[in-house]
Amino acid sequence: MAHTNAREAAPATIAGSATVTGEIAGDIVDWFAENARELPWRRPGFTAWGVLVSEFMLQQTPVTRVIPRLEEWLDRWPTPEALASAPSGEAVRAWKSLGYPRRALWLHACAVTITECHGGVVPSDVGELLALPGVGDYTARAVAAFAYGARHPVVDTNTRRVLARAVDGNAEPAPPSKRDLAAMDALLPADPVRARAFNAGIMELGAVVCTARSPRCESCPVRELCAWRAAGYPEYDGPRKAVQKRFEGSDRQVRGLIMAELRAAHVPVSHEEIGRLWPDAAQLARALAGLLADGLAVPSPQGGITLPE
DNA sequence: AAGACGTGGAG
DNA sequence: TCTCCAAGTCT
Numbered sequence: 001m002a003h004t005n006a007r008e009a010a011p012a013t014i015a016g017s018a019t020v021t022g023e024i025a026g027d028i029v030d031w032f033a034e035n036a037r038e039l040p041w042r043r044p045g046f047t048a049w050g051v052l053v054s055e056f057m058l059q060q061t062p063v064t065r066v067i068p069r070l071e072e073w074l075d076r077w078p079t080p081e082a083l084a085s086a087p088s089g090e091a092v093r094a095w096k097s098l099g100y101p102r103r104a105l106w107l108h109a110c111a112v113t114i115t116e117c118h119g120g121v122v123p124s125d126v127g128e129l130l131a132l133p134g135v136g137d138y139t140a141r142a143v144a145a146f147a148y149g150a151r152h153p154v155v156d157t158n159t160r161r162v163l164a165r166a167v168d169g170n171a172e173p174a175p176p177s178k179r180d181l182a183a184m185d186a187l188l189p190a191d192p193v194r195a196r197a198f199n200a201g202i203m204e205l206g207a208v209v210c211t212a213r214s215p216r217c218e219s220c221p222v223r224e225l226c227a228w229r230a231a232g233y234p235e236y237d238g239p240r241k242a243v244q245k246r247f248e249g250s251d252r253q254v255r256g257l258i259m260a261e262l263r264a265a266h267v268p269v270s271h272e273e274i275g276r277l278w279p280d281a282a283q284l285a286r287a288l289a290g291l292l293a294d295g296l297a298v299p300s301p302q303g304g305i306t307l308p309e
Numbered sequence: 310a311a312g313a314c315g316t317g318g319a320g
Numbered sequence: 321t322c323t324c325c326a327a328g329t330c331t
Contacts, residue, residue: 046329052325055319055328056328057327058324058326058327058328059327059328059329060314060315060316060325060326060327060328060329061315061316061326061327061328062316062317062318062326062327063326063327064318065316065317065318065326066327069321076325097315097316097317098315099315099316099317100312100314100315100316100328100329101314101315102314102329102330103328105327112327118321133329133330134328134329134330135329136328136329136330137328137329138327138328139327139328139329142327154327156328157326157327157328158326159327174326189322203327206327207326207327212324212326213319213320213324213325214323215320242311242312243323243324244323244324244325245312245313246323247315247316247317248324251313251314252313252314252315252316253315253316255314255315256315256316259315267310279311290314294327308313310323310331311331312330313329313330313331314328314330316326317325317326318324318325318326318330319323319324319325320322320323320324
């Protein structure tokens with residue numbers, strides 16, 4: 001398996017006790033203070049709006065791909081009000097090839113709601129954040145914690161993997177569940193400043209050390225406390241994760257081709273032009289129908305298809 | 310509550 | 321080449 005060079009002799013450690021989990025949090029906070037990457041959203045004075053935009057872009061998308069889009073976006077639309085006054089199609093166009101373009105539409109809708117219902121200020125309340133389109137358990141708490149310093153458990157895929165290994169002794173986390181929030185909450189330092197650092201630090205640890213493929217256990221700050229290591233790095237034995245379907249030839253690929261065409265065009269794209277994008281007419285029609293249903297594409301009064309207003 | 314939803318880099 | 325998977329959310 002992939003962890004061969006990370007394995008070491010299993011120490012006799014009692015993992016999972018309150019003491020150990022408290023040490024884990026403290027060690028991660030200390031490690032993060034020394035090892036945090038310099039990222040745009042960690043710059044002093046980065047706005048709550050910037051945090052919200054970055055969290056949308058980071059959903060299922062690697063940091064390195066997000067950074068250039070984020071900088072462009074915030075230069076152009078530095079406030080929710082600025083984005084709200086632009087056509088939603090411009091948001092989709094500026095999203096470029098980040099993927100999952102519904103996020104651009106949702107982010108635009110967030111800007112409109114924030115402008116009209118929240119006085120142009122990104123909400124700090126988790127309930128109000130959850131009410132925004134495209135904002136789920138992760139993003140709502142990430143904004144509350146990172147933009148406003150509130151003490152909430154922030155649970156993403158990195159956090160779940162680190163907790164699965166260090167606390168539960170499993171190679172991989174169980175499928176996401178509401179219980180993850182409670183589990184993280186139990187580890188969260190009482191002090192909001194440290195809680196914030198722990199939330200960010202455990203994500204960072206999962207992103208750069210306790211990675212999915214080849215964890216760098218030799219440089220892990222909680223190596224000595226890790227339940228997975230203590231158990232001798234047992235392989236994952238839970239339910240098999242659903243295999244992601246092949247992208248080549250998929251409806252997703254066809255949707256992507258159509259969206260790329262709409263982004264590139266500044267006049268309506270004719271059905272004939274769309275027809276040239278993909279040989280399978282039935283699949284193409286299905287993809288286009290889906291985009292129309294999602295509001296990512298709209299019929300133009302003059303004929304053809306465009307991005308939304 | 311599985312499955313849909315983009316894209317591209319790494320191994 | 322091909323599989324995995326990356327700061328999730330929605331239905």
